[in-house]
Amino acid sequence: MKIIVNGNDLSQAVMKVSKAISIKTTNPVLEGIKLSVKGDNLTLSATDLQIAIEKSIVSDTFMEGQTVVPGKIFAEFVKKLENEEQVELVLEGDGKLKIVYGSSEVFLSVLPAEQFPSIEKTVNENAFSLLQKDFKDLINKTVFSCSTDESRPILKGCLFEVADGELTCVAIDGFRLAVAKKKIKDYTSNFSIVVPARSLNEICRLLENDEEEITFVNEKNNFMIEVEGTVFITRLLEGNFVNYKQIIPSDFITTVQVSRNGFLNSLERANVVAKESKNIVKLDIKENYINISANSESGNVNENVIINLEGKDLSIAFNSKFICDALKAAGDEFVNIYLNSPISPCVIKPYSGEEYLYLILPIRINS
DSSP: EEEEEHHHHHHHHHHHHGSSSSSSSSSSGGGOOOOOOOEEEEEEEESSSSEEEEEEOOOEEEEOOOEEEHHHHHHHHTTTTOOOSOOEEEEEEEEEEEEEEETTTEEEBOOOGGGGGOOOOOOOOOOEEEEEHHHHHHHHTTTSSSSOHHHHHHGGGGEEEEETTEEEEEOOOOSSEEEEEOOOOOOOOEEEEEEOOOOHHHHHHHHHOOOEEEEEEEETEEEEEETEEEEEEEEEESSSOOOOOGGSSSSOOEEEEEHHHHHHHHHHHHHHHHHHGGTTTEEEOOOOOEEEEEEETTEEEEEEEEEEEEOOOOOEEEEHHHHHHHHHHHOOOOEEEEEEEEEEOEEESSSSSSSEEEEOOOOOOOO
């Protein structure tokens, strides 16, 4: 293998694929980045067996070939070469990769490419397309509600339901539920899968052109996108997701319309004090305002936020972080909050439309 590539192109490609390098593994090849040269392209690949990322860049090729370089040191070193117009990569016969830049050179030990796991790319068994900005908005509205509990691994991802030209994304951690919806194009069939939260966050980082469409492909246990020469593949989570539709109440006795920013700002101020008391804030909902209060050894907060109320007055307590997370993700000027009792979950929806829904369990406190 012998090629010349642009230093900045190489650095950018390595930064992308290094996200998939395995951190904790007994298999050293999973700590590496595979370099594969064919024709006028260098393809870099990394995988931890849960996600895989490939990135191709243009190369001036003198000899094709492939090898696996130590990922962490290669990434750190190549980062220092991003201002080099030409970087030469040569696979030596003694199991070393020679990196030539300017009048300097360095040698890195390598592993045989045959030891690197094969990365299977999916075909269009199930697929859908939507704008990149819509996908990122969908994930930002839900992924924060995914569980981090290892005992329920299926909840460490988002449920994707593709049906009737719409993608519904659902996340739940046992204390809160997030649902968001977007219209999609070119979907091949109705299907549902569970995509790991980590993978969704990495996909969002890859999407840089908001107004361009991106196509997602699902086959068997893999989920894949390809964007601007980068291929991202993730394994899906297996198991039965929670039947979230049964959790959401259909009728309410109290409906509150409130300014999202005003409510959020007040809750965040209350949370400064509430941090010492497990983030507990109490909401006393009256005819035309919500009284927000929090108490701890350090002090107390007591604020009123103007609302429009339909239904009965109500007092209820929550983990303020959960409500703040939902309000930050909502993004609208006004939201509606629906309640039934001090021990029933509240539901937050847009003032109009059904683009998202948040359900949050209350905290029981002594009155």
